[in-house]
Amino acid sequence: MxxxxxxxxxxxxxxxxxxxxxxxxxxxxxxxxxDLLQQLDGVRALVVRNQTRVDAQLxxxxxxxxxxxxxxxxxxxxxxxxxxxxxxxxxxAFEENxxxxxxxxxxxxxxxxxxxxxxxxxxxxxxxxRHAFCGxxxxxxxxxxxxxxxxxxxxxxxxxxxxxxxxxxxxLLTKSSLAVTESCARLVPLHNLLTSADIITVHxxxxxxxxxxxxxxxxxxxxxxxxxxxTSRGGVVKEADLIRALRKKILAxxxxxxxxxxxxxxxxxxxxxxxxxxxxxxxxxxEAQEKVVECIARNVEHVLRxxxxxxxxxxxxxCRPAPPQDAKEK
Ligand code: MLT
Numbered sequence: 001m002x003x004x005x006x007x008x009x010x011x012x013x014x015x016x017x018x019x020x021x022x023x024x025x026x027x028x029x030x031x032x033x034x035d036l037l038q039q040l041d042g043v044r045a046l047v048v049r050n051q052t053r054v055d056a057q058l059x060x061x062x063x064x065x066x067x068x069x070x071x072x073x074x075x076x077x078x079x080x081x082x083x084x085x086x087x088x089x090x091x092x093a094f095e096e097n098x099x100x101x102x103x104x105x106x107x108x109x110x111x112x113x114x115x116x117x118x119x120x121x122x123x124x125x126x127x128x129x130r131h132a133f134c135g136x137x138x139x140x141x142x143x144x145x146x147x148x149x150x151x152x153x154x155x156x157x158x159x160x161x162x163x164x165x166x167x168x169x170x171x172l173l174t175k176s177s178l179a180v181t182e183s184c185a186r187l188v189p190l191h192n193l194l195t196s197a198d199i200i201t202v203h204x205x206x207x208x209x210x211x212x213x214x215x216x217x218x219x220x221x222x223x224x225x226x227x228x229x230x231t232s233r234g235g236v237v238k239e240a241d242l243i244r245a246l247r248k249k250i251l252a253x254x255x256x257x258x259x260x261x262x263x264x265x266x267x268x269x270x271x272x273x274x275x276x277x278x279x280x281x282x283x284x285x286x287e288a289q290e291k292v293v294e295c296i297a298r299n300v301e302h303v304l305r306x307x308x309x310x311x312x313x314x315x316x317x318x319c320r321p322a323p324p325q326d327a328k329e330k
Contacts, residue, residue: 002304004039006030007049009071011293014047017301037061045300050074050280051262056082066318067091067303069296072283073098073150074233076206080313087319091299091312095150096291097283101231102154104282105201106162108255111276112227113138113199118273136225139163144197146170146190147232148179152203156183169193194221199229206233214238219245227253231282234259243268246275257282 002022005014006029017023029036030052040046040062047069048054054068059082068083070092083090111117114135122129143159145152148168156166168185169192180187194200200222204210214228214237222228228251230237239260245251246269253274262280269275283292299309308316 002042002044003047003300004029004043004045005047006036006052007047007071009047009049009293009296011290011297013290013294013297017297021301021304033058040065044304045069047071047296047300048077050077052077054078054083059083059086059088062088067300067309069300071292071296074205075313076233076235084314085321087321089299089303089309089312089316089318090314091296091303091309093292093295094311096295097285097288098150098154100285100288101151101203101282102158103285104257104278105151105155105229105231106158108229108231108257108276108278109138109199109201109227112229112253112255112274117276138199141165141198142167142196144169144193144200145185145203146193146200147203147205148173148177148183148185148187149203151231152201153179153183153185155201155203156185160184164199167193167197191221194218195223197226198223199227201229202232202236204232204236206235210236212236212238214242216241216244219250222251224249224252226251227255229255231257234262239267239269243272246272 003024005023005025008027014023030048033053037058042064043062044064045067046054046062046065049071054077056079059065065088067089068078070078070090073092073094075090075092078090080090115133119133122132139162142165145155145166145168148156148170152168156168159166166183166185167188168180169188169190173180173187175187202214219241237260242254246254255276257278258280269277295311299311303309303318
């Protein structure tokens with residue numbers, strides 16, 4: 001069984017690949033990690049989204065694995081160093097869903113500042129109360145983008161069309177970095193961004209440095225009129241701290257597409273009317289999913305046919321580690 005897909009991933013490119021190679025798709029295998037371990041014999045390519053935990057234990061069982069293909073841009077569910085130690089290619093779709101996520105940021109931003117969700121609910125309840133839903137314009141506001149990568153830069157460019165001032169905080173960039181010059185964002189320290197932005201949008205990977213970055217202390221610095229949007233990874237926000245800050249009116253509202261735990265348990269966030277919640281759908285558009293699946297199908301086929309991967313985080317071809325010296329001598 002060369003290709004095993006452990007989550008709901010579908011599209012024309014995967015169907016076409018299944019005509020040329022044997023592909024086994026089990027949409028809910030990620031929920032049954034013991035079964036997954038049992039099915040790894042002979043698997044040469046593992047195709048996952050963000051739910052399957054690909055750790056060292058799994059990799060030890062996957063003796064024939066040559067490539068892990070991640071249908072998306074975040075790699076926090078994959079132990080990339082463990083895969084690299086075992087010579088396994090880790091590939092992903094780095095930019096195929098960036099436009100969709102950037103557009104979702106604006107859907108959330110406008111929903112928040114124009115109070116779309118409570119206004120919709122009130123109309124459905126038979127009311128017609130225009131004064132209760134007076135919002136604010138995006139025009140002339142300062143947008144603070146935390147993480148000016150592929151998605152952050154696309155958010156920046158779209159924000160200009162709304163007439164927003166764009167500030168960005170990103171420790172990996174300098175004023176002359178392409179992302180900064182092309183997006184015309186003003187690069188500022190995170191502290192300045194937090195205290196001055198009207199809207200804060202987060203576009204960070206989940207790493208040891210970013211886990212829990214947005215805690216009560218950070219929220220305390222925001223303007224009371226500010227709104228906070230996270231479409232990156234739930235783990236960068238301490239949800240309990242955000243709830244406390246929202247209840248104390250330290251900030252005006254929040255929109256979360258991603259959560260500390262997915263799917264989340266019931267949460268006080270569900271009861272707050274200045275909150276917009278979506279189920280990690282930033283990348284879920286027909287266009288983005290088609291491109292993502294095309295990208296990972298291409299990478300899998302390349303590697304399994306002995307050609308280099310085109311979109312990888314470690315190396316383009318599998319490289320089996322050399323056997324230990326004493327094993328060679330025997
Ligand atoms: C990504 O990492 O690309 C997005 O969050 C979408 C996903 O995880 O499926």
